[in-house]
Amino acid sequence: MLTRELTYKKAFEIKNNALKQKIARRDMLLNAAYSTNPRLLEIDRELSSIGAQLAITALSGNSEKVAVLKAKSVAVSKEKSAILKKEMVPEIEYDCPLCKDSGYLGGKICDCVKKLAAQVILDDLKKQMPLDDCTFESFNLNYYSKDGENPRKRMTYILKLCKEYVDSFNPENAQNLLFMGSPGLGKTHLTMAIVSGVVEKGYMPFYGPAETLFSLASSERFSGENKGGYNAMLDCDLLVIDDLGTEYVNEFSRSVLYNLINSRLLSKKPTIINTNLTMKEIADRYGERIVSRLIGGYNANKFIGNDVRQQKSLEENRGI
Numbered sequence: 001m002l003t004r005e006l007t008y009k010k011a012f013e014i015k016n017n018a019l020k021q022k023i024a025r026r027d028m029l030l031n032a033a034y035s036t037n038p039r040l041l042e043i044d045r046e047l048s049s050i051g052a053q054l055a056i057t058a059l060s061g062n063s064e065k066v067a068v069l070k071a072k073s074v075a076v077s078k079e080k081s082a083i084l085k086k087e088m089v090p091e092i093e094y095d096c097p098l099c100k101d102s103g104y105l106g107g108k109i110c111d112c113v114k115k116l117a118a119q120v121i122l123d124d125l126k127k128q129m130p131l132d133d134c135t136f137e138s139f140n141l142n143y144y145s146k147d148g149e150n151p152r153k154r155m156t157y158i159l160k161l162c163k164e165y166v167d168s169f170n171p172e173n174a175q176n177l178l179f180m181g182s183p184g185l186g187k188t189h190l191t192m193a194i195v196s197g198v199v200e201k202g203y204m205p206f207y208g209p210a211e212t213l214f215s216l217a218s219s220e221r222f223s224g225e226n227k228g229g230y231n232a233m234l235d236c237d238l239l240v241i242d243d244l245g246t247e248y249v250n251e252f253s254r255s256v257l258y259n260l261i262n263s264r265l266l267s268k269k270p271t272i273i274n275t276n277l278t279m280k281e282i283a284d285r286y287g288e289r290i291v292s293r294l295i296g297g298y299n300a301n302k303f304i305g306n307d308v309r310q311q312k313s314l315e316e317n318r319g320i
C-alpha cells in the first residue's frame with residue numbers, strides 16, 4: 001500500500017541513487033586522472049591560492065588587481081578542463097538539468113521527481129492490475145451490439161465520458177462516477193484507463209477492490225497494520241472502489257464505506273465506484289443513507305451489453 005509520503009520517499013531514493021552512481025563513476029575517473037597528471041593537483045592549489053588572494057584584494061578595493069586575478073583563475077580553470085577532457089573525465093550529465101538531480105527547484109519539488117513518483121505508483125498498481133492492457137485504445141466497442149437497447153451507443157458515450165474525465169481531471173472539481181452493470185462489461189477496464197491517465201497527469205489516485213480497501217482499513221483499526229492507509233483513501237486525489245458488492249459485508253465495512261463516500265463528498269474529492277449491484281441491492285446491503293449520497297453526488301452510468309470476457313474466451317476457443 002502506497003501513501004503519498006512513501007511514494008515520494010521512493011521517488012527521491014531512485015533519484016538520489018542514480019546521482020550517487022553518476023558521481024561515483026566520475027570520481028573513479030577523476031582519481032585516475034589525478035594519479036597520472038600531477039599538474040592537476042598543482043592547479044587545485046593555484047586555484048585556492050588565487051581564491052584567497054581575490055578575497056583579500058576585493059576587500060581592498062583594488063579593481064585592477066581583482067581583474068588580473070580573475071583572468072588568471074579563468075585561465076587555470078580552462079587548463080584543468082582541457083586536461084580532464086583529454087583524460088576522458090566527463091562532466092556529470094544530469095538526468096534533469098533543471099534541478100541538477102537535487103529534486104528541488106526554487107524550494108519546490110521538481111517535476112522530474114513527480115514523474116518518478118508517477119512511475120512508482122504505476123509500478124505498484126501493475127502488481128495488482130494488468131494496467132498496460134486496460135487503455136482507452138484497447139477498449140473495443142465492437143463487442144457491444146447495436147441491437148435492442150443499443151449497447152454500442154451507450155458504451156461509446158461512456159468511453160467518451162471517461163476520456164474527457166482524464167483530460168479535464170483536477171481533484172478539486174472532478175465529478176464522482178458510479179459505474180453500474182453486470183460483470184464483464186468493461187467497468188474495471190475503463191477505470192484502470194482513468195487511473196493511468198490521472199497518474200500520468202501527476203496526481204495520486206488510490207485504487208482497490210472494495211474487499212481490499214475494507215481489509216486495509218480493518219487491519220489498521222484492529223491490528224495496527226497498514227498505518228496511514230485509511231487516511232490515504234480519504235486524502236488521495238482520486239479514490240477508486242472497484243467491485244463493490246462482491247465482498248463480505250459487516251457493520252465495520254458498512255461504516256467505512258459510508259465514511260469514505262461522505263467525507264470525500266464533503267471535502268469535494270472525487271471518487272469512482274464500480275459495482276454489479278443495483279441501487280436497490282446497494283440499499284439492502286449498505287443502507288439507504290449510502291444510496292442517498294450516491295444519488296445526490298454521483299454521476300451514475302449503467303454499462304450494458306453481453307459479457308465481453310465471455311465473448312473473448314469464445315473467440316479464443318474458436319481460434320479467432
Ligand SMILES: [Zn+2]
Pocket residue numbers: 096097098099100101102103104110111112113
Ligand atoms: Zn528535476
